[in-house]
Amino acid sequence: MLERLMNIDRRIIFILVALAVIIPTFLKVSFPITVSEPTRQIYTHIDELPPDATVLMAFNYGPSSLAELEPMAAAVLRHCFKRGLRVIGLTLFPDGATLGDEVIKDIAEETGAVNGEDYVYLGYRPGRIQVLLGMGSSIESVFESDYADKPLREIPMMNAIKNYDHIDLVLDLASSSSPAWWITYTNTRYNQQIAAGVTGVMVSELYPYLQTKQLVGLMPGLLGAAEYEKLINAPEKGTAGMSVQSFVHLLIVALVIFGNIAFFIRRRKEQ
Amino acid sequence: MRRQVPLALCFIFGLVMMLAEFSPHPVSQGIRKEIIDWSLIIWPFALVLAVASLVHTHWIRIRRRAEYWQYSYLVFIGMIVMVVIGIPFGKRHPAFVWMFENVQVPMDATMFSLLAFIIASAAYRAFRARTFEASLLLAAALIVMIGNVPVGDFIWNKLIPFGDDLPSTARQWILDNPNLSSRRGIILGISLGVISQSIRIILGIERSYLGGGD
Numbered sequence: 001m002l003e004r005l006m007n008i009d010r011r012i013i014f015i016l017v018a019l020a021v022i023i024p025t026f027l028k029v030s031f032p033i034t035v036s037e038p039t040r041q042i043y044t045h046i047d048e049l050p051p052d053a054t055v056l057m058a059f060n061y062g063p064s065s066l067a068e069l070e071p072m073a074a075a076v077l078r079h080c081f082k083r084g085l086r087v088i089g090l091t092l093f094p095d096g097a098t099l100g101d102e103v104i105k106d107i108a109e110e111t112g113a114v115n116g117e118d119y120v121y122l123g124y125r126p127g128r129i130q131v132l133l134g135m136g137s138s139i140e141s142v143f144e145s146d147y148a149d150k151p152l153r154e155i156p157m158m159n160a161i162k163n164y165d166h167i168d169l170v171l172d173l174a175s176s177s178s179p180a181w182w183i184t185y186t187n188t189r190y191n192q193q194i195a196a197g198v199t200g201v202m203v204s205e206l207y208p209y210l211q212t213k214q215l216v217g218l219m220p221g222l223l224g225a226a227e228y229e230k231l232i233n234a235p236e237k238g239t240a241g242m243s244v245q246s247f248v249h250l251l252i253v254a255l256v257i258f259g260n261i262a263f264f265i266r267r268r269k270e271q
Numbered sequence: 272m273r274r275q276v277p278l279a280l281c282f283i284f285g286l287v288m289m290l291a292e293f294s295p296h297p298v299s300q301g302i303r304k305e306i307i308d309w310s311l312i313i314w315p316f317a318l319v320l321a322v323a324s325l326v327h328t329h330w331i332r333i334r335r336r337a338e339y340w341q342y343s344y345l346v347f348i349g350m351i352v353m354v355v356i357g358i359p360f361g362k363r364h365p366a367f368v369w370m371f372e373n374v375q376v377p378m379d380a381t382m383f384s385l386l387a388f389i390i391a392s393a394a395y396r397a398f399r400a401r402t403f404e405a406s407l408l409l410a411a412a413l414i415v416m417i418g419n420v421p422v423g424d425f426i427w428n429k430l431i432p433f434g435d436d437l438p439s440t441a442r443q444w445i446l447d448n449p450n451l452s453s454r455r456g457i458i459l460g461i462s463l464g465v466i467s468q469s470i471r472i473i474l475g476i477e478r479s480y481l482g483g484g485d
Binding site: 008010013014016017018021031032033034036037062063064065066067095097098101102123125126127130131133134137141142147148149189200203204205207208211220221223226242243245246247248249250251252253255256257258259260263264 | 292304307308310311314315317318361362363368371372375376377378379380382383387388390391392394395396398399400409412413416417419420421422423424425436439443446447450451454455458
């Protein structure tokens with residue numbers, strides 16, 4: 001019996017995971033969210049920026065991590081637009097170009113932000129680190145036009161924004177090692193303030209930069225999105241997703257505990 | 272000659288960029304900016320090379336009837352369809368966006384979502400407290416997993432009369448202390464390795480990037 005339980009067919013586990021996702025989705029259960037300090041630091045930093053400040057958002061993620069990072073992007077964009085901050089969007093990855101364009105357009109439409117006055121979406125340029133370094137001298141030398149191919153010199157908002165000197169915060173929404181590039185090449189060299197929102201599996205890698213203040217804040221995966229939504233009092237996809245994720249985590253924890261109990265019983269019997 | 276020229280270029284550009292990083296003089300900064308502009312131009316050529324390499328690899332697979340060679344046709348179909356729509360009509364054309372949102376996004380998201388199922392199954396089978404170190408890892412993982420979702424605090428606050436939000440507080444402590452210190456050690460180790468490897472490449476001691484293995 002014990003042996004059968006320990007070697008349970010993996011398809012049964014797959015069905016349990018599917019049920020842990022499907023049932024809470026339909027029941028729409030929600031739990032109170034405790035905001036962690038690294039997420040609060042980003043919120044506070046953005047909230048304290050002067051009204052004419054500029055936030056650069058890098059949508060460095062693809063469809064595979066869309067579920068975790070897009071709710072973050074939407075929450076921060078809502079906060080920025082409601083505060084009247086100017087937003088520049090870009091991506092260092094080709095997959096992120098359409099995703100960034102869609103989310104920035106959707107939130108701008110919702111909040112009444114105007115393209116070219118309140119925000120500019122620059123899209124993608126190949127080069128990654130070279131793009132970051134190039135923007136230190138001149139944004140226009142890297143992105144001569146926005147995503148809709150309108151030259152930057154014809155965009156009113158960009159008249160006063162030439163390089164990192166005119167950007168108050170960079171928020172990197174990343175599913176890869178791009179936060180480390182921003183820290184190495186723009187924080188260290190240009191003293192640019194950097195914040196990051198990353199997938200859950202990457203969070204632990206960035207804590208050393210948080211302690212050294214090379215990152216002003218850090219949003220951890222879908223939890224970070226839910227925390228930010230709580231801070232701006234606008235529960236959306238992040239909050240809904242956390243309820244589902246709660247049940248899946250509970251299931252995995254239960255499976256691990258159950259597996260270990262069975263393991264210890266078998267070991268005792270063998271001894 | 273085929274080796275000397277790339278080695279010389281690597282040495283010159285490596286040295287110039289390294290010095291320019293530490294010199295605020297307008298001349299060195301001008302040179303630095305010029306080299307960055309050059310490298311921005313080189314990148315699109317690298318993309319062309321990547322596409323050529325992809326086409327070559329899959330063409331060979333089809334010719335040799337390698338395992339699952341039929342799927343290589345799908346690579347070509349996907350590439351041709353996106354290029355035929357994307358190049359003449361542009362990246363914001365509804366058809367291009369539709370293909371991206373209704374083909375690539377669901378496929379990528381599905382592949383990534385499978386991880387949840389695999390992780391659950393693997394955790395059940397392999398995550399065992401066999402040794403003291405494994406037990407520590409297991410305890411830390413369980414605390415972080417429970418502290419990372421709001422249901423952890425919810426259950427704790429309902430059942431235990433003391434230590435409000437203890438699961439999320441414990442998770443944060445693990446990330447702020449043991450995780451941070453070990454990560455810093457790893458970062459320092461990697462950085463020292465990168466510095467020494469970079470010096471070897473600039474000085475031409477490490478030549479494997481040229482191909483040939485020596």
